[in-house]
Amino acid sequence: QVQLVESGGGLVQAGGSLRLSCAASTSIVSINDMGWYRQAPGKQRELVATITSGGRANYADSVKGRFTISRDNAKNTVYLQMNSLKTEDTAVYYCNAPVVIYRIGSVYFTGNDCWGQGTQVTVSS
Numbered sequence: 001q002v003q004l005v006e007s008g009g010g011l012v013q014a015g016g017s018l019r020l021s022c023a024a025s026t027s028i029v030s031i032n033d034m035g036w037y038r039q040a041p042g043k044q045r046e047l048v049a050t051i052t053s054g055g056r057a058n059y060a061d062s063v064k065g066r067f068t069i070s071r072d073n074a075k076n077t078v079y080l081q082m083n084s085l086k087t088e089d090t091a092v093y094y095c096n097a098p099v100v101i102y103r104i105g106s107v108y109f110t111g112n113d114c115w116g117q118g119t120q121v122t123v124s125s
Contacts, residue, residue, distance in 0.1 A: 009119030022095030
């Protein structure tokens with residue numbers, strides 16, 4: 001019942017743009033921080049960007065000036081606009097929410113460290 005679902009990945013040429021979306025399942029009623037991570041083949045998962053419920057954003061140095069994270073709190077959705085893509089941006093991108101509040105019937109629960117299934121971004125030269 002607690003799901004984060006990414007979409008928007010695909011194949012793009014270097015210099016192009018993609019916009020990723022991550023939507024929370026309707027059972028989730030509140031999310032504080034949200035973020036995007038990525039994992040390239042043979043590498044560890046790394047932080048791309050995070051955003052608080054108030055809109056404060058934080059970026060990895062490698063994407064500053066090229067990527068923009070945003071969110072729609074009413075929809076519990078976070079976005080990642082990726083511009084000027086480079087081949088080194090190729091990875092599976094994952095959405096993350098460290099803490100969520102979700103509801104089953106009339107009962108509220110806390111979920112920790114929620115991840116989406118990932119969406120593949122491939123940047124060709």
